[in-house]
Amino acid sequence: MGCSKNRVDSEHLMRVLQERGYELVPETTALESGRVDEVIINTCGFIQDAKEESIQAILEAVEAKKQGLVQKVSVFGCLSQRYRAELPAEIPEVDEWRGVLTFDTLGRVLTTPSHYAYLKISEGCDRSCSYCAIPLIRGPHVSVPMDHLVEEARLLAAQGVRELIVIAQDTTYYGLDLYGKRCLAELLERLSAIDGIEWIRIHYSYPAGFPEDVLDVMASNPKICPYIDIPLQHSADRVLAMMRRGVDGRQTRALVEKMRRRVPGVVLRTTLIVGHPGEGEAEFRDLLDFVRECRFERLGAFTYSEEEGTYDALHYPDEVPQEVKQERYDRLMELQSGISLAYNQSRIGSRVRVLVDSVDSSSPEDPVLVARSQTESPEVDGEILIGGTVMPGSDRASDLVGRFVDVTITGANEYDLIAEKDD
Secondary structure, three states: OOOHHHHHHHHHHHHHHHHOOOOOOOHHHHHHHOOEEEEEEEEOOOOHHHHHHHHHHHHHHHHHHHOOOEEEEEEEEHHHHHOOOOHHHHOOOOOEEOOOOOOOOOOOOOOOOOOEEEEEOEEOOOOOOOOOOHHHHHOOOEEOOHHHHHHHHHHHHHOOOOEEEEEOOOHHHOOHHHHOOOOHHHHHHHHHOOOOOOEEEEOOOOOOOOOOHHHHHHHHOOOEEEEEEOOOEOOOHHHHHHHOOOOOHHHHHHHHHHHHHHOOOOEEEEEEEEOOOOOOHHHHHHHHHHHHHHOOOEEEEEEOOOOOOOHHHHHOOOOOOHHHHHHHHHHHHHHHHHHHHHHHHHOOOOEEEEEEEEEEOOOOOOOEEEEEOOOOOOOOOOOEEEEOOOOOOOOOHHHHOOOEEEEEEEEEOOOOEEEEEOO
């Protein structure tokens, strides 16, 4: 359940289970067969919606156990770490509750398509953002040694992985605990030297103290995608101060401008929170102006949700009414919709290199390749849809999955692009 960091934990656990003699069985097939020894659920406990989704998955597994389809139910991950004192009493049918698990093993069972993988470079977080429960759940920042990451990346490349998506709660903090300095740029250079790795993408950067040498590497190394996922959360000074983000609005705007200047053509993905304590109409208008100025190519937003145990919950009342939060969210996303559409339309006529993720065969006579360029990340961004790919004497569409092809963009909507494969 939850984020891509959780996915990596699950992939490592699956390899450990295989090494101990377990057979991994697809969930739907397993439950239909009624021969499951154990269901293991890796939960998310970050925000309310994610917690509810995890609880629902646990209850479904418990129900399968009551029906005799499952012998044992085990739960680990963020939700069980955060509520390990309460959950056993509330759901006693679960056989084993464990918290967050970490693994030293290099091997993994990929749950992504075989041509891309997430590489988690650190655990936990040393930041003190007022709204965030991650440090309470995952603990302080701990970097994975660089040699370990390079070896893991080599193994992934040997399995056919062509794109690495570097992830952490805060990638910019990487190395400070082990090496006494920020080492993300050095890590990117070492990863890019691995044969077989063609693209490297960075997710989840933090604005305060952003290491500018990363921008130099991104601008000069063609393997480093010109793509930065940097959740900025807000732009108004008052809200940023109450969020304890370590930057103000001027510094935030200056960082965005610097990224645009230092890495021509960089695509920025950000996340914003509306309705945080301290956000009045003036602060929200500042946020709208910020989005108009910066014109983020990708943007997601959340309405503020108070999380127990956080600084917010202890110090600030959740004062913005839910209907106001939703109305602000709708206004923000309507603004971003136009920006996203304009950006996608500006790409019509351009030629780009794409990595093919899958085939949409809903129309067998005209299958569509589902692909991405360096400026689209899997699962969170739009896609590039390529039609007309099956011609007499040409590759079958399925043969192109996991391969790079050159295309010309011919159409666009708010989310996706339409393209034709170049001859």
